[in-house]
Amino acid sequence: MKNFLLLFLIISFSSWGSVIPTSPHIYVEGYAEKKIQPEIIVISTYVEHHDLNASLAKSEVDKKSVVLIQTAKDIGIEREDIKTTPLQISPHFEYEDGEKIDKGTSVSRNIDITLRDISLYHQLNQTLVDSGISGKLNAEVKVKNPRKVKKEVLYKALEDAREKAEQLASLNGKKVKDVHSISEFKTREENSYTLIPSQHIYGQSSNYASVQKRYRVPPPTPGEIFEIGEMTASATIYVVFTIE
Numbered sequence: 212m213k214n215f216l217l218l219f220l221i222i223s224f225s226s227w228g229s230v231i232p233t234s235p236h237i238y239v240e241g242y243a244e245k246k247i248q249p250e251i252i253v254i255s256t257y258v259e260h261h262d263l264n265a266s267l268a269k270s271e272v273d274k275k276s277v278v279l280i281q282t283a284k285d286i287g288i289e290r291e292d293i294k295t296t297p298l299q300i301s302p303h304f305e306y307e308d309g310e311k312i313d314k315g316t317s318v319s320r321n322i323d324i325t326l327r328d329i330s331l332y333h334q335l336n337q338t339l340v341d342s343g344i345s346g347k348l349n350a351e352v353k354v355k356n357p358r359k360v361k362k363e364v365l366y367k368a369l370e371d372a373r374e375k376a377e378q379l380a381s382l383n384g385k386k387v388k389d390v391h392s393i394s395e396f397k398t399r400e401e402n403s404y405t406l407i408p409s410q411h412i413y414g415q416s417s418n419y420a421s422v423q424k425r426y427r428v429p430p431p432t433p434g435e436i437f438e439i440g441e442m443t444a445s446a447t448i449y450v451v452f453t454i455e
């Protein structure tokens with residue numbers, strides 16, 4: 212165990228030394244963000260029914276699923292953009308005066324609909340409600356090419372880092388010589404063991420979250436004119452410049 216710990220420390224300090232040079236340098240953080248419009252919305256819902264007869268419960272869920280899918284297709288959603296899960300079957304219980312009562316079987320199915328024309332968002336929500344969905348609607352906002360967006364904002368963050376370095380060097384009568392290291396991770400010692408990339412795309416439904424996470428947009432109330440707000444792509448980069 213001691214030998215392993217010693218080896219870990221040697222590797223860690225070796226890596227640290229390669230990031231921070233011994234020659235004069237400037238360590239800066241570059242940041243950039245870009246406003247973007249959501250291009251895709253994935254709406255998630257489910258249909259559910261319970262009955263003492265499991266076959267009747269399944270039949271009812273199948274009927275609701277067919278109606279829901281057809282409703283979505285009627286407003287222009289392609290069939291391949293409508294994803295359904297296998298049936299979920301479980302016992303259904305209710306409580307009466309504190310007593311657990313067997314009410315038969317609950318059958319449900321989740322359905323995700325990818326909406327590529329976001330102007331139809333309110334219309335689709337309303338038609339789904341009218342078709343008899345069982346669960347509250349959730350929506351995930353996306354862009355078509357998140358990798359491209361992240362790359363663009365990352366380049367801007369690098370430009371910001373160089374501009375900061377040049378300003379700091381100039382204030383001290385120096386010039387930026389070269390780039391020693393570039394990282395998406397903060398490599399200062401206090402954070403070197405908790406490295407988390409800092410690139411984000413977040414929308415109106417989240418305060419500040421990673422691009423991999425799902426961002427929820429609540430459906431509008433009936434009759435409301437709903438406009439989806441902008442998303443924000445952001446990136447932070449850490450650069451070590453040598454100076455002369």
